[in-house]
Amino acid sequence: xxxxxxxxxxxxxxxxxxxxxxxxxxxxxxxxxxxxxxxxxxxxxxxxxxxxxxxxxxxxxxxxxxxxxxxxxxxxxxxxxxxxxxxxxxxxxxxxxxxxxxxxxxxxxxxxxxxxxxxxxxxxxxxxxxxxxxxxxxxxxxxxxxxxxxxxxxxxxxxxxxxxxxxxxxxxxxxxxxxxxxxxxxxxxxxxxxxxxxxxxxxxxxxxxxxxxxxxxxxxxxxxxxxxxxxxxxxxxxxxxxxxxxxxxxxxxxxxxxxxxxxxxxxxxxxxxxxxxxxxxxxxxxxxxxxxxxxxxxxxxxxxx
Numbered sequence: 001x002x003x004x005x006x007x008x009x010x011x012x013x014x015x016x017x018x019x020x021x022x023x024x025x026x027x028x029x030x031x032x033x034x035x036x037x038x039x040x041x042x043x044x045x046x047x048x049x050x051x052x053x054x055x056x057x058x059x060x061x062x063x064x065x066x067x068x069x070x071x072x073x074x075x076x077x078x079x080x081x082x083x084x085x086x087x088x089x090x091x092x093x094x095x096x097x098x099x100x101x102x103x104x105x106x107x108x109x110x111x112x113x114x115x116x117x118x119x120x121x122x123x124x125x126x127x128x129x130x131x132x133x134x135x136x137x138x139x140x141x142x143x144x145x146x147x148x149x150x151x152x153x154x155x156x157x158x159x160x161x162x163x164x165x166x167x168x169x170x171x172x173x174x175x176x177x178x179x180x181x182x183x184x185x186x187x188x189x190x191x192x193x194x195x196x197x198x199x200x201x202x203x204x205x206x207x208x209x210x211x212x213x214x215x216x217x218x219x220x221x222x223x224x225x226x227x228x229x230x231x232x233x234x235x236x237x238x239x240x241x242x243x244x245x246x247x248x249x250x251x252x253x254x255x256x257x258x259x260x261x262x263x264x265x266x267x268x269x270x271x272x273x274x275x276x277x278x279x280x281x282x283x284x285x286x287x288x289x290x291x292x293x294x295x296x297x298x299x300x301x302x303x304x305x
Contacts, residue, residue, distance in 0.1 A: 093147075109136065203298035215260075217266070253271075273293075
């Protein structure tokens with residue numbers, strides 16, 4: 001099944017920020033299944049992980065440092081401003097950088113593209129190679145569609161990258177700011193500790209999701225699989241985890257019957273968000289899943305799940 005399609009069997013949205021192995025999944029998926037991006041729809045893609053770049057010698061604290069894009073390998077960023085303006089309300093755009101791939105979520109779809117650093121002395125920090133590959137999920141409004149198109153145009157026009165602390169600024173040939181990003185935090189996580197743990201969903205984006213026991217949304221991790229109850233039906237899924245990166249490449253419901261429309265809607269919301277998971281954090285008391293689309297799912301331990 002294509003990542004762009006929907007149904008009882010779901011594929012996780014590759015998010016070009018999830019390490020080199022996830023990057024490869026994204027680009028292969030986009031090339032095989034979906035359409036070129038910045039038109040009406042877009043796609044899913046992930047990037048890789050690496051140490052944070054060290055400021056160039058001779059710079060003072062707080063001074064923006066020009067960086068090559070390869071110095072940012074294995075970093076994830078969320079967009080704050082597009083050509084100096086805040087994003088459309090209720091939208092989220094992120095950028096994940098690998099060693100020769102970048103991508104993420106454009107506010108409508110997941111995307112991916114190749115890039116390379118330019119030779120020393122070239123005014124450019126990097127150049128994009130070829131077009132954008134993306135999945136074709138569509139946008140929730142014309143404003144989101146226009147914003148995604150403007151984002152791709154800004155990426156293509158970007159010439160240099162400057163880093164100042166946790167901020168990343170992409171500028172054009174005249175030094176004018178195009179894109180302003182904030183780096184997403186990293187968490188010291190050991191994926192091996194997930195196996196055998198059970199969890200019950202209690203919040204989505206901070207809002208309570210408490211339901212009767214029969215409709216409780218749960219998940220339990222095994223070594224590379226997870227299972228649980230989605231509120232109306234049971235499901236099974238596979239997951240990939242490395243450090244604080246986590247993705248759910250496939251998810252399927254174990255039955256087709258659900259007679260409760262409200263529970264079915266909640267189930268759809270949960271399984272969609274679960275399939276978009278990009279990062280996680282847990283301390284045995286609380287598990288938080290962070291999606292590439294900017295949502296957070298909060299869980300508490302559940303021994304009987």
